[in-house]
Amino acid sequence: MTVSLRFRFVFLFLFCTICVAEEERKIYLVMVEGGPPVAFFEDNTVSRKPGKKIDFDSEVLKAHAKHLEDSHDQLLQSTLDEGAYNKLYSYKHIVNGFSVHTTPTQAKKLKKAPGVKFIEKDRGVKMMTTYTPNFLGLPQGVWTTEGGDSNAGEGIVIGLVDTGINPFHPSFAYDPWNGYPRNRTQFPGVCDVGPHFPKSSCNGKIVSARFFAAGAQATGKLNASIDILSPYDSVGHGSHTASTAAGNHGVPVVVKGSYYGKASGMAPRARIAVYKAIYPSIGTRTDVIAAMDQAIKDGVDILSLSIGPDEPPEKTITMLSMFDIFMLFAHKAGIFVVQAAGNRGPGPYSTVSYSPWAVGVASCDTDRTYPSSLVLGNGQRFNGIGLSGPSFGAGLLKYKLVLAKDAVVANGNFPRTPQYIDECQHPEAFDPVIVRQSVVICMFSTGFSNGTSTLKDIANTGRALGFIGFVFAANPSYGDFIAEPYPFSIPGIVIPKANDTQMIMDYYEKKTERNNKGVAIAYHGRAAIGEGRFAKYNTKAPIVSRSSSRGPNFIDIKRNPIDLLKPDILAPGHSIWAAWSPMSVKTPILEGCNFGLISGTSMATPHIAGVAALIKQRHPSWSPSMIASAMATTATTYDNRGEPIMAQGRELYKLHRSTPFDHGAGLVSATNALDPGLVFTSGFDDYMSFLCSIPNTDPDFIKTTIGEPCSHSFRSPSDLNVPSVTISSLKGSQLVRRIVKNVANAVETYVYAVVPPHGVAIELNPPWFTIVPQGTQDLEVKLIVTQTNDSFSHGEIILTGSLKHIVRIPISVLPISM
Ligand SMILES: *[C@@H]1O[C@H](CO)[C@@H](O)[C@H](O)[C@H]1NC(C)=O
Ligand SMILES: *[C@@H]1O[C@H](CO)[C@@H](O)[C@H](O)[C@H]1NC(C)=O
Ligand SMILES: *[C@@H]1O[C@H](CO)[C@@H](O)[C@H](O)[C@H]1NC(C)=O
Ligand SMILES: *[C@@H]1O[C@H](CO)[C@@H](O)[C@H](O)[C@H]1NC(C)=O
Ligand SMILES: *[C@@H]1O[C@H](CO)[C@@H](O)[C@H](O)[C@H]1NC(C)=O
Numbered sequence: 001m002t003v004s005l006r007f008r009f010v011f012l013f014l015f016c017t018i019c020v021a022e023e024e025r026k027i028y029l030v031m032v033e034g035g036p037p038v039a040f041f042e043d044n045t046v047s048r049k050p051g052k053k054i055d056f057d058s059e060v061l062k063a064h065a066k067h068l069e070d071s072h073d074q075l076l077q078s079t080l081d082e083g084a085y086n087k088l089y090s091y092k093h094i095v096n097g098f099s100v101h102t103t104p105t106q107a108k109k110l111k112k113a114p115g116v117k118f119i120e121k122d123r124g125v126k127m128m129t130t131y132t133p134n135f136l137g138l139p140q141g142v143w144t145t146e147g148g149d150s151n152a153g154e155g156i157v158i159g160l161v162d163t164g165i166n167p168f169h170p171s172f173a174y175d176p177w178n179g180y181p182r183n184r185t186q187f188p189g190v191c192d193v194g195p196h197f198p199k200s201s202c203n204g205k206i207v208s209a210r211f212f213a214a215g216a217q218a219t220g221k222l223n224a225s226i227d228i229l230s231p232y233d234s235v236g237h238g239s240h241t242a243s244t245a246a247g248n249h250g251v252p253v254v255v256k257g258s259y260y261g262k263a264s265g266m267a268p269r270a271r272i273a274v275y276k277a278i279y280p281s282i283g284t285r286t287d288v289i290a291a292m293d294q295a296i297k298d299g300v301d302i303l304s305l306s307i308g309p310d311e312p313p314e315k316t317i318t319m320l321s322m323f324d325i326f327m328l329f330a331h332k333a334g335i336f337v338v339q340a341a342g343n344r345g346p347g348p349y350s351t352v353s354y355s356p357w358a359v360g361v362a363s364c365d366t367d368r369t370y371p372s373s374l375v376l377g378n379g380q381r382f383n384g385i386g387l388s389g390p391s392f393g394a395g396l397l398k399y400k401l402v403l404a405k406d407a408v409v410a411n412g413n414f415p416r417t418p419q420y421i422d423e424c425q426h427p428e429a430f431d432p433v434i435v436r437q438s439v440v441i442c443m444f445s446t447g448f449s450n451g452t453s454t455l456k457d458i459a460n461t462g463r464a465l466g467f468i469g470f471v472f473a474a475n476p477s478y479g480d481f482i483a484e485p486y487p488f489s490i491p492g493i494v495i496p497k498a499n500d501t502q503m504i505m506d507y508y509e510k511k512t513e514r515n516n517k518g519v520a521i522a523y524h525g526r527a528a529i530g531e532g533r534f535a536k537y538n539t540k541a542p543i544v545s546r547s548s549s550r551g552p553n554f555i556d557i558k559r560n561p562i563d564l565l566k567p568d569i570l571a572p573g574h575s576i577w578a579a580w581s582p583m584s585v586k587t588p589i590l591e592g593c594n595f596g597l598i599s600g601t602s603m604a605t606p607h608i609a610g611v612a613a614l615i616k617q618r619h620p621s622w623s624p625s626m627i628a629s630a631m632a633t634t635a636t637t638y639d640n641r642g643e644p645i646m647a648q649g650r651e652l653y654k655l656h657r658s659t660p661f662d663h664g665a666g667l668v669s670a671t672n673a674l675d676p677g678l679v680f681t682s683g684f685d686d687y688m689s690f691l692c693s694i695p696n697t698d699p700d701f702i703k704t705t706i707g708e709p710c711s712h713s714f715r716s717p718s719d720l721n722v723p724s725v726t727i728s729s730l731k732g733s734q735l736v737r738r739i740v741k742n743v744a745n746a747v748e749t750y751v752y753a754v755v756p757p758h759g760v761a762i763e764l765n766p767p768w769f770t771i772v773p774q775g776t777q778d779l780e781v782k783l784i785v786t787q788t789n790d791s792f793s794h795g796e797i798i799l800t801g802s803l804k805h806i807v808r809i810p811i812s813v814l815p816i817s818m
Pocket of ligand 3: 417418446447450451452
């Protein structure tokens with residue numbers, strides 16, 4: 001059953017998979033030899049010191065950039081036929097390469113040309129589609145210690161590569177009482193003006209805004225009326241993610257005349273740098289990479305990616321796609337990189353976040369729900385979803401209940417498709433006398449399963465014909481679906497369980513008189529729709545979302561596992577209120593809305609970006625891997641009932657106990673992450689050793705793609721110093737090395753406890769240690785198989801400090817032989 005997709009992934013991009021004439025041009029990403037990229041040129045500090053930015057405008061670096069760009073042009077000129085290609089971008093800040101629009105034949109020539117290291121076809125990107133500050137405990141926790149909501153995130157710049165931003169939104173407004181001084185961030189604020197994006201858009205809150213469209217334009221798929229060539233967001237997705245990370249505090253959420261409370265970003269005083277690279281009609285990796293290159297050059301503190309490739313690369317290892325390489329160099333430049341784990345759950349091996357240098361975020365719901373109800377004339381009550389007011393009479397007065405199918409005009413001239421009959425998409429199909437002042441039951445059918453029918457059109461039909469309200473019911477022959485709360489312009493309720501539909505239909509049939517041809521002639525069934533706009537805050541939470549992508553992490557398209565945990569961390573991503581764009585070209589039901597309540601790991605990702613901004617504000621000198629470690633070791637694996645976190649699985653409404661492959665380290669705790677006690681850190685050289693120790697990888701290939709030789713490697717990839725232990729085939733026993741650093745400012749003694757995975761014994765050496773501030777301690781984890789198993793088991797090591805720091809390390813092991 002894939003029905004839920006229609007409701008969840010309103011941002012689905014369809015990639016063209018149709019075979020085309022052989023010599024159609026495609027976009028290729030090319031990396032070349034011939035000098036280091038600008039950021040790593042000569043005497044520049046190789047790893048950028050936090051707070052000290054590379055001066056890309058210095059004469060020597062500008063000259064080097066020009067030299068690289070010229071060398072790209074020369075290579076293309078000397079290799080390819082004149083007129084047979086079009087260079088889209090030179091990438092020169094972080095990697096030395098370019099993207100080019102050309103034919104497969106020309107691309108083959110390029111591949112063989114001397115100096116070309118690596119070539120990858122652009123296979124597109126996808127968007128991974130507030131009350132959450134309270135759910136995460138920010139107002140009483142981190143915000144207080146950082147000077148309240150008027151200072152939380154101050155001075156930190158969060159860069160987002162997305163669909164742009166709606167600059168007119170109050171979440172991004174300049175506050176005259178507490179201005180956003182431009183000099184607090186020293187950020188090179190370039191503002192591309194254009195349609196719907198006046199110069200005043202970059203107002204100090206939005207410190208910079210650019211758009212990248214060469215790749216999208218080359219595909220010829222852009223439609224000028226929706227694909228706007230400016231940083232303006234015509235989709236809503238980019239505004240949503242930006243406001244979740246860093247939207248202003250206390251912005252009233254008003255949608256279709258109803259007030260839903262106030263919204264706030266996680267780091268409401270952080271600044272936003274916008275890099276638009278995705279358009280409603282198409283998103284290319286070429287544009288995304290150009291955007292990342294610029295963000296790295298600009299020196300954002302945090303790079304938030306609610307977008308990315310939606311599948312593993314075909315020809316290389318997962319961690320060496322161009323997208324992942326750019327994230328590696330962003331990390332090397334001192335930027336905290338966070339990416340969506342993907343929306344391909346709940347099956348295993350579905351993560352699209354692979355690399356240790358980017359934090360992959362899984363999605364969960366919060367304890368807030370918007371329950372709505374349908375009450376029948378016999379008193380039976382059904383729970384459903386719909387952000388609408390009650391039917392007239394506060395849901396107490398009951399109205400005639402009519403099944404859409406029974407109200408169709410007998411001899412009307414319209415196609416007899418499900419869209420016209422069951423799905424209420426077309427008012428002309430109905431007898432206005434029957435449906436007026438009635439509660440009408442519309443049914444899920446093919447139009448919804450292939451995405452052509454919309455809830456908006458049901459509401460429009462209802463409005464045109466004077467329905468009291470509508471019921472949109474799961475169809476027993478399709479099964480249950482997952483419904484998101486969308487705002488409806490008339491009373492309406494979605495009944496997502498087919499069994500409930502069955503019971504409603506039983507009542508309806510009993511109460512409906514039919515003639516001997518089966519045609520309904522009198523309707524005695526009655527129903528009322530209840531209030532659906534009031535939130536309740538008592539649901540068990542968090543629960544890992546069904547669609548959130550899962551581990552184990554893997555190395556290639558064959559899904560060979562790798563000894564590294566993914567996803568990394570869990571954050572709220574289900575039913576998130578945040579800023580929207582009234583144009584809403586991909587989500588008709590939110591057209592005209594300034595806020596959207598939507599779901600996906602796209603929504604979870606900027607929560608982590610915002611929390612990272614709060615940590616960075618408190619600890620400006622912390623490296624990206626220190627921030628990631630602090631979040632991971634202090635995350636919680638318990639829910640608001642004090643029970644282990646649960647996860648949704650394949651079967652709707654059935655939960656199973658969540659594992660690190662669902663939730664990573666657990667739900668982020670911003671307050672605890674500010675003071676983790678110990679951290680596990682890694683840098684560029686460690687990632688090289690990690691890559692070079694992956695079995696069956698060619699060191700030459702790594703050197704070619706990254707530009708550095710495999711000068712050393714770990715005994716096993718599991719020795720990478722991450723705050724987790726993952727072993728995808730444990731034979732007998734294995735030693736895993738870790739190093740912790742004390743980031744607290746006191747001497748502390750730690751002891752350990754273990755919750756062993758099933759069939760594995762674990763020892764930690766030394767069993768206890770005392771560590772001074774800034775000191776480090778080597779640890780050795782010994783894992784011994786006691787019973788083999790054919791699936792992964794999970795456990796954890798818990799280090800407890802004498803000053804009450806608690807450091808949790810999730811363990812995932814597949815014990816294959818004794
Ligand atoms: C920023 O500018 C304001 C005036 O616009 C000035 O009062 C303040 O001292 C400046 N801050 C820094 C850090 O330069
Ligand atoms: C461009 O988009 C508009 C608005 O969605 C639509 O009406 C029009 O048909 C589109 N044009 C093309 C060529 O797809
Ligand atoms: C969706 O289904 C309807 C009804 O079967 C059909 O008419 C329509 O062409 C389908 N659209 C797509 C995009 O598959
Ligand atoms: C639906 O109803 C059928 C029979 O009435 C029952 O066997 C089944 O378990 C129900 N399913 C759910 C998900 O409640
Ligand atoms: C495999 O591990 C699971 C728990 O992860 C456990 O329930 C099961 O009994 C184990 N199977 C065997 C054969 O040990």
